Structure formats: structure tokens, C-alpha cells
Amino acid sequence: MIPxxxxxxxxxxxxxxxxxxxxxxxxxxxLSRLVRxxxxxxxxVEISQDMIVKCLANGISVYQADIDRGLSQWDDLSxxxxxxxxxxxxxxxxxxxxxxxxxxxxxxxxxxxxxxFVRNRIRVFFDGRISRxxxxxxxxxxxxxxxxxxxxEFLHSLHEMDIDIVDARYFLPWGGVMKTRAVLDNLxxxxxxxxxxRET
Numbered sequence: 291m292i293p294x295x296x297x298x299x300x301x302x303x304x305x306x307x308x309x310x311x312x313x314x315x316x317x318x319x320x321l322s323r324l325v326r327x328x329x330x331x332x333x334x335v336e337i338s339q340d341m342i343v344k345c346l347a348n349g350i351s352v353y354q355a356d357i358d359r360g361l362s363q364w365d366d367l368s369x370x371x372x373x374x375x376x377x378x379x380x381x382x383x384x385x386x387x388x389x390x391x392x393x394x395x396x397x398x399x400x401x402x403x404x405x406x407f408v409r410n411r412i413r414v415f416f417d418g419r420i421s422r423x424x425x426x427x428x429x430x431x432x433x434x435x436x437x438x439x440x441x442x443e444f445l446h447s448l449h450e451m452d453i454d455i456v457d458a459r460y461f462l463p464w465g466g467v468m469k470t471r472a473v474l475d476n477l478x479x480x481x482x483x484x485x486x487x488r489e490t
Contacts, residue, residue, distance in 0.1 A: 292461075292465075293319075293376070295461070295465075295467070296375060296376075296401055296461075296483055297319070297320050297323060297375075299459050299467075299483055300320065300324075300373065300375065300399055300483065301323060301324060301327060301328060303371075303399060303457060303485050304324055304328050304330060304371055305328070305370065305371075306328050306329055306330075307328075307329050307330065307331070308328070308330050308331070308369075308370035308371055309330070309331045309332075309368070309369045309370050309371075310324055310330045310331070310332040310333070310369060310370065310371045310372075310373065311332075311333050311334075311335065311361075311364070311368075311369045311371070311372045311373070311394065311395060312324075312332060312333070312334045312335065312373045312375070313335045313357045313372065313373060313374045313377060313387075313391070314335065314336065314337075314357060314374060314375070314376070314377030314380070315334030315335060315336050315341070315345065315350070315352065316336065316338075316341050316344075316376075317341050317344040317345060317348070318334050318336075318341075318344060318345035318348050318350035318352065319348075320373070320375060321334050321345075321350050322348050322349070322350055325349075325350070332350070332351065333351050333352070333353060334350050334351065334352040334353070335352070335353050335354075335355050335357055336352055336353075336354065337354065337355065337356050337357075339354070342354055357377075357381070357387060358381060358382045358383060358387065360386065360387075360390050361387075361390040361391070361393070361394050364394040365394070366393055366394065367393075367394065367395070367396060368394050368395070369394055369395040369396070370395065370396050370397065371395055371396070371397050371398075371399060372391040372392075372394060372395030372397070372398050372399070373398075373399045373400075374387070374388075374391065374398070374399070374400045374401070375399070375400075375401045375483075376401055376403075378400060378401070378402055378403075378437065378439070379403060379437045379438070379439070380437070381437065384437060384439075384447075385447065385451065388400070388451065388453070388486075389451070392453065392486065392487070392488045396487070397456065397485055397486065397487050398485070398486045398487075399483065399484070399485050399486070400483070400484050400486065401481065401482070401483040401484075402439065402441065402444050402481055402482050402483070402484070403439075403480070403481045404439075404440055404441040404476070404479050404480060404481050404482065405438040405439055405440050406440030406441055406442060406443075406476045406477065408477045408478060440476055441460075441475060441476045441479055441481075441482060442476040448484075448486065452488065452489040453486050453487070453488060453489065454486065454487050454488070454489050455484055455485070455486060456485040456486060456487050457469075457484070457485040458470075458471075458482055458483070458484045458485070459482060459483050460472070460475060460479045460481075460482045461479060461480045461481045461482060461483075462478065462479065462480065463478070463480050
């Protein structure tokens with residue numbers, strides 16, 4: 291997925307002057323954009339000291355924490371939106387974190403890279419192993435990626451957790467974006483971004 295494309299979609303979903311929590315915010319580029327263009331009240335959460343320094347240099351309020359340990363420092367519904375962008379694959383307990391996101395936030399926005407994408411399957415088939423391209427970075431012993439989830443698996447998890455998809459965008463390999471699911475999307479979609487709410 292192209293970060294600029296994902297950031298643009300997320301920005302469209304965020305209501306002006308909302309309270310936003312950005313988990314695994316990296317260098318704060320998405321949150322900085324939302325503060326500038328949507329006038330949000332934003333807080334980032336990041337574990338990397340280097341990324342925190344970059345956030346602070348960009349004027350972003352950032353909290354150093356391991357989001358795998360939960361979000362107990364925030365009360366229920368403290369935020370309008372809680373974002374987990376390009377981070378799901380490094381989370382040890384994703385179901386727990388998603389539940390926490392929908393406890394502290396009215397809506398959750400999550401991006402997912404689709405391990406079931408046909409190009410990934412072909413690389414595994416011909417190489418006989420998960421390639422560096424599929425892992426995103428590194429070899430098996432030093433990649434930060436620990437979760438290889440397919441689109442179908444992620445959607446099934448949302449159903450099991452009684453979570454509604456409010457909106458979604460599905461990214462195609464040639465740069466196209468779909469608003470609705472299509473036949474064979476678990477094969478043909480590179481990744482997706484979802485806006486979620488708890489079923490009422």
C-alpha cells in the first residue's frame with residue numbers, strides 16, 4: 291500500500307477538530323497532516339526513541355509506550371478516532387488491542403496488508419519460503435513482522451468480535467482503490483484500510 295494513498299483516505303474519514311490517538315505513529319507524518327489539515331487534537335503513541343524524537347521535532351504530542359500492553363492510561367471513549375496504520379503486523383495480541391481501541395475510541399481505523407495477495411502466494415510457492423518482499427524487511431530471524439494475516443482472516447476476526455465495518459477501501463496492485471469487496475478480493479487486493487465501530 292502507498293502511504294500517501296492511505297493517509298489521504300484516513301484524512302477524509304477524520305472529522306475536523308476530532309480527538310485522535312495514533313498508535314505506532316512512527317515519525318508522526320500522518321498525525322501532523324491531520325493536525326494541520328483537519329485541526330484535530332492529536333496524540334501519538336510510539337515505542338521507538340528515534341521516532342519519538344522525530345515526532346517532537348515536528349511538533350507532535352507523543353507518548354512513549356508499548357501498545358501491546360494495552361491502553362489503560364486512557365479512559366473509555368477518550369477519543370473520537372483511534373488509528374493503527376501500518377502497525378497491525380507487529381502486534382503480539384491484535385484482538386486485545388483492537389478491543390482496547392474501541393474502548394478508548396468511538397471509531398477505530400486500521401490498515402491491513404493482505405498476506406493472501408496472489409503475488410505473495412506465488413513468491414512463497416516458487417521460493418519455498420517467505421521472501422524478504424513478503425516480510426517487508428529482514429529475514430525470518432530479524433524481521434519486525436510477526437503477523438501474516440490475510441484479508442479473509444482479518445474480516446472473519448471482525449465478525450467474531452462483533453465489530454462493524456463503517457467504511458473500507460481495498461487497494462489493488464495497479465494503484466486502483468475499491469470501496470466495496472469484490473470476487474476473489476482475498477487474492478487480488480494488496481491491502482485495505484477500515485473504519486470500525488463496535489456493534490450496538
